[in-house]
Amino acid sequence: MSEKLNFEVPTMAQMMARGEEPEILFWVGCAGSYDERAQKITRDICKILHHVGIKYAVLGTEESCTGDPAKRAGNEFLFQMQAMANIELLNGYNIKKIVTGCPHCFNTIKNEYPGLGGSYEVIHHTQLIQQLIDEGKLKAEGGESFKGRRITYHDPCYLGRGNGVYEAPRKALEILDAQLLEMKRCKSGGLCCGAGGAQMFKEPEKGHKDINIERIEEALELQPAVIAAGCPFCMTMLRDGVKLKDQEQNVQVLDIAEITVKANGL
Amino acid sequence: MAQILFIVLTVSAVALFSYNLRKIIRNIRLGRPANRSDQPQKRFATMLRVAFGQSKMFFRPVPALLHLFVYAGFIIINIEVLEIMIDGIFGTHRVFAGLGGFYNFLIGAFELLALSVWLGCAVFLIRRNIIRLKRFSGTEMTSWPKSDANAILITEILLMTAFLTMNAADAKLQSMGAGHYITAGAFPVSQFLLPLMPGSESALVLIERGCWWFHIIGILAFLNYLPYSKHLHIIAAFPNTYFSNLEPKGEFTNMKSVTNEVKAMLDPAYTPEETQPGRFGAKDVNDLSWVNLMNAYSCTECGRCTSVCPANITGKLLSPRKIMMDTRDRMEQVGRNIDKTGKGFEDGRSLLDDHISREEIWACTSCNACVQACPVNIDPLAIITELRRYAVMEESQSPASISAMLGNIENNGAPWKYSPADRFNWAGEN
Numbered sequence: 291m292s293e294k295l296n297f298e299v300p301t302m303a304q305m306m307a308r309g310e311e312p313e314i315l316f317w318v319g320c321a322g323s324y325d326e327r328a329q330k331i332t333r334d335i336c337k338i339l340h341h342v343g344i345k346y347a348v349l350g351t352e353e354s355c356t357g358d359p360a361k362r363a364g365n366e367f368l369f370q371m372q373a374m375a376n377i378e379l380l381n382g383y384n385i386k387k388i389v390t391g392c393p394h395c396f397n398t399i400k401n402e403y404p405g406l407g408g409s410y411e412v413i414h415h416t417q418l419i420q421q422l423i424d425e426g427k428l429k430a431e432g433g434e435s436f437k438g439r440r441i442t443y444h445d446p447c448y449l450g451r452g453n454g455v456y457e458a459p460r461k462a463l464e465i466l467d468a469q470l471l472e473m474k475r476c477k478s479g480g481l482c483c484g485a486g487g488a489q490m491f492k493e494p495e496k497g498h499k500d501i502n503i504e505r506i507e508e509a510l511e512l513q514p515a516v517i518a519a520g521c522p523f524c525m526t527m528l529r530d531g532v533k534l535k536d537q538e539q540n541v542q543v544l545d546i547a548e549i550t551v552k553a554n555g556l
Numbered sequence: 557m558a559q560i561l562f563i564v565l566t567v568s569a570v571a572l573f574s575y576n577l578r579k580i581i582r583n584i585r586l587g588r589p590a591n592r593s594d595q596p597q598k599r600f601a602t603m604l605r606v607a608f609g610q611s612k613m614f615f616r617p618v619p620a621l622l623h624l625f626v627y628a629g630f631i632i633i634n635i636e637v638l639e640i641m642i643d644g645i646f647g648t649h650r651v652f653a654g655l656g657g658f659y660n661f662l663i664g665a666f667e668l669l670a671l672s673v674w675l676g677c678a679v680f681l682i683r684r685n686i687i688r689l690k691r692f693s694g695t696e697m698t699s700w701p702k703s704d705a706n707a708i709l710i711t712e713i714l715l716m717t718a719f720l721t722m723n724a725a726d727a728k729l730q731s732m733g734a735g736h737y738i739t740a741g742a743f744p745v746s747q748f749l750l751p752l753m754p755g756s757e758s759a760l761v762l763i764e765r766g767c768w769w770f771h772i773i774g775i776l777a778f779l780n781y782l783p784y785s786k787h788l789h790i791i792a793a794f795p796n797t798y799f800s801n802l803e804p805k806g807e808f809t810n811m812k813s814v815t816n817e818v819k820a821m822l823d824p825a826y827t828p829e830e831t832q833p834g835r836f837g838a839k840d841v842n843d844l845s846w847v848n849l850m851n852a853y854s855c856t857e858c859g860r861c862t863s864v865c866p867a868n869i870t871g872k873l874l875s876p877r878k879i880m881m882d883t884r885d886r887m888e889q890v891g892r893n894i895d896k897t898g899k900g901f902e903d904g905r906s907l908l909d910d911h912i913s914r915e916e917i918w919a920c921t922s923c924n925a926c927v928q929a930c931p932v933n934i935d936p937l938a939i940i941t942e943l944r945r946y947a948v949m950e951e952s953q954s955p956a957s958i959s960a961m962l963g964n965i966e967n968n969g970a971p972w973k974y975s976p977a978d979r980f981n982w983a984g985e986n
Contacts, residue, residue: 299983323970323974351977359961363961366836478928504866
């Protein structure tokens with residue numbers, strides 16, 4: 291299982307040139323494009339799409355920030371500038387369905403783009419994985435076994451409370467036959483990793499603790515082998531937490547897509 | 557004579573209450589328009605479920621149950637207040653007694669409810685003053701909010717005590733066959749107070765009448781305390797849930813005024829839609845929407861929001877409850893200014909900076925935990941967002957790293973300083 295993709299990732303520009311349309315557009319997001327750790331998750335999402343044979347494409351270098359961090363930070367101008375440019379691009383490609391690798395992109399495109407002229411069916415990659423499992427196209431065989439391992443899932447705010455998606459990521463884990471553990475603060479009561487609302491891009495205000503430490507302490511109480519995530523920002527915060535607690539040897543922080551790829555040996 | 561006194565008291569109490577309620581409505585109308593008239597059926601269902609049905613309270617079962625005692629008592633004992641009103645106006649005594657067995661059932665049920673209200677309030681007082689639950693403290697919980705809470709609980713205990721004592725005296729008078737004290741009602745709780753009752757008829761009548769007047773005057777006084785108190789939530793919870801946000805919590809409003817400017821910038825031929833003039837975002841309460849302002853009047857300062865706020869949990873200044881209390885305080889200040897000097901008066905103060913600091917608004921992760929936790933669907937995040945919008949768009953003031961992030965999006969289409977040309981490199985990398 292080499293990290294490198296043994297297939298080419300199709301771009302919208304290529305598809306258009308061939309006169310084809312994809313079934314689904316994979317919106318990668320900025321973290322998924324540039325952040326080294328998140329890039330690996332991006333490739334894993336492509337591996338899943340490729341494996342099940344869905345006709346998909348990415349925007350490649352044409353993609354741009356959804357405007358989410360600008361909007362949460364209060365810069366509505368910049369948000370709408372980004373949104374309108376993206377909508378023009380998406381509508382130009384006649385996009386109907388989008389899967390995102392990031393709950394923030396998911397929330398923004400799904401909820402905030404329609405009012406600006408961009409209406410698409412938008413799902414998060416954990417929802418796609420759940421659908422593929424339900425359809426029998428994805429299983430948990432042929433790869434690493436998670437059987438009996440202690441796994442806890444951290445709800446990203448913009449997937450969970452923000453949009454009510456609690457079950458899809460859990461369904462994607464249930465198939466592993468692992469020991470799924472819930473933190474005390476989970477689902478609608480889940481605790482933020484500390485990165486939302488543009489906090490990812492700044493130092494926290496003065497306090498007695500960092501939010502990701504508060505969260506990781508709660509997760510570590512369960513003595514998990516894996517902390518499952520569904521958001522590149524949560525991934526950064528949780529990994530930093532595990533590092534600071536010196537638990538890297540015992541606990542892995544993995545995205546649901548990575549777990550799926552490992553379990554299927556893709 | 558007693559009837560006239562009763563009528564005068566009741567009419568003036570209701571008049572004073574309506575006067576103060578109108579002021580509250582005027583203050584709420586200081587806010588900007590927001591359309592919350594869509595989907596009336598869904599709104600009504602939300603109100604029934606969340607306000608009437610208390611659904612969100614049950615995330616914490618113990619206080620939910622205690623609150624249910626007090627709430628059910630409050631709602632149902634109002635039927636008894638109806639009888640008190642009729643008796644007071646027409647000089648009758650236990651006018652509904654003709655209902656016979658059903659009346660006995662009602663009075664019996666009221667007594668049990670009164671006891672549950674009594675016990676619920678007593679436990680609430682213990683939680684606040686003896687156990688001192690953390691949720692009821694914090695920077696915003698100064699002496700007024702604390703005494704407000706205690707005043708409400710003690711008043712309710714006194715009202716219920718008066719109601720039960722009145723019944724005990726009445727029951728004893730009934731058993732003595734005194735005057736107009738016809739045999740009516742069942743007294744499952746107040747029967748235990750009988751041994752405490754004096755033997756003489758005149759003393760019993762004095763106690764019975766005294767408690768009757770204390771109870772009804774207490775209720776009228778309590779009604780007029782509501783506009784000054786956090787206890788206003790018993791009324792405001794209903795419109796507040798009816799008009800609450802039905803969209804996904806992650807969705808922030810798209811500002812029409814900005815859409816106009818952005819569209820005009822991209823297309824010079826664009827004719828802007830009509831929007832109201834004013835600043836971008838909110839500096840003061842009249843920049844907020846009426847929904848934000850109604851939210852502030854609906855807050856009963858329970859602190860569920862603050863107790864789940866990741867920023868507050870980790871020791872930051874931000875407390876969503878404080879955001880709501882500050883908004884109400886400032887709104888009432890603006891209201892008093894209008895009372896004194898008419899509309900348009902500027903006192904040189906504003907919600908941002910004079911009440912809510914920059915440090916507070918920038919500590920928010922927009923995680924929606926506070927919105928989720930609120931039992932009456934208050935949205936502190938909406939206010940924080942408006943304050944940020946003002947700071948960023950009107951003043952260009954944000955933490956330096958946020959400004960850098962915004963600059964990156966503007967220049968590279970990503971919040972980090974990477975070249976757009978490298979955006980697709982992930983596909984070819986090892």
